[in-house]
Amino acid sequence: MTQPLPGRSDLDIRASDTERTAAEERLRAAVETGRLPLAELDARLDEVHTARTRGDLETACRGLPVPGPRDSLVVDRPATSRGFVAGVFYGFERAGSWIVPARMTTWSMWGGGRLDLRKARFTSHDTVIRAFALWGGTSIIVPEDIDVDIRGIGLFGVFDKRAKNHIPKPGTPRVVIKGLALFGAVVTKTKR
Known part of the structure; x- marks a missing residue:
């Protein structure tokens, strides 16, 4: 990761497509674990899609933890294997x-x-x-x-x-x- 210019915050750096995708996954994981109501998901996803900077992405994900590799073990999706x-x-x-x-x-x-x-x-x-x-x-x-x-x-x-x-x-x-x-x-x- 490159260092921000002097006097410029890391949150002012333009957001990449990869960072937008990670923010979307963070929001979906928060819904799956019950941290974010489903009713809020669309508004927050709109914030992610219109975000210009990393700071805008952090604002869209406010109050949510960064998911770990084993977060949301129980999901609200159908099984992918037969019984x-x-x-x-x-x-x-x-x-x-x-x-x-x-x-x-x-x-x-x-x-x-x-x-x-x-x-x-x-x-x-x-x-x-x-x-x-x-x-x-x-x-x-x-x-x-x-x-x-x-x-x-x-x-x-x-x-x-x-x-x-x-x-x-x-x-x-x-x-x-x-x-x-x-x-x-x-x-x-x-x-x-």
């Missing part, structure tokens, strides 16, 4: 940025599956994942900043409970993982 996924003689994977439904069931039968929740968002504060592995395996990767409760059982198989984590911050999403591993495995891991 049922199966890997029968093959596999399935849900990873990257996706939206988890409130209730999800996975089947791994003579195949495998992988759910990666590290970049996922949730449709509900309480999510239930029912994982069934019959002569197959499912791997579930959870981030450190959500509440995880594992209640599955292994019958001649393994239902791993390593992803249970520390006491989460109030208001974080809660994921309950339950199901059955019969001659198979459901493995849960916590990763950043």
Whole structure:
């Protein structure tokens, strides 16, 4: 970033398109987390689109925090995955940025599956994942900043409970993982 000229504030510098896009995302994240009423969004977006300087963008985003990489884990958008996924003689994977439904069931039968929740968002504060592995395996990767409760059982198989984590911050999403591993495995891991 270039230094402003002497006597000139950083807020007087002309706003770039990238900075306008970041301000729009900041406003939308504030609506998703309940910090900004939806009724105010259009007026503030108009301020962003007509902003000439960085100071004008800051005025449009007044009173709002700069979103972090994991803000707004619970979103008011439809799930991007169905509530049922199966890997029968093959596999399935849900990873990257996706939206988890409130209730999800996975089947791994003579195949495998992988759910990666590290970049996922949730449709509900309480999510239930029912994982069934019959002569197959499912791997579930959870981030450190959500509440995880594992209640599955292994019958001649393994239902791993390593992803249970520390006491989460109030208001974080809660994921309950339950199901059955019969001659198979459901493995849960916590990763950043």
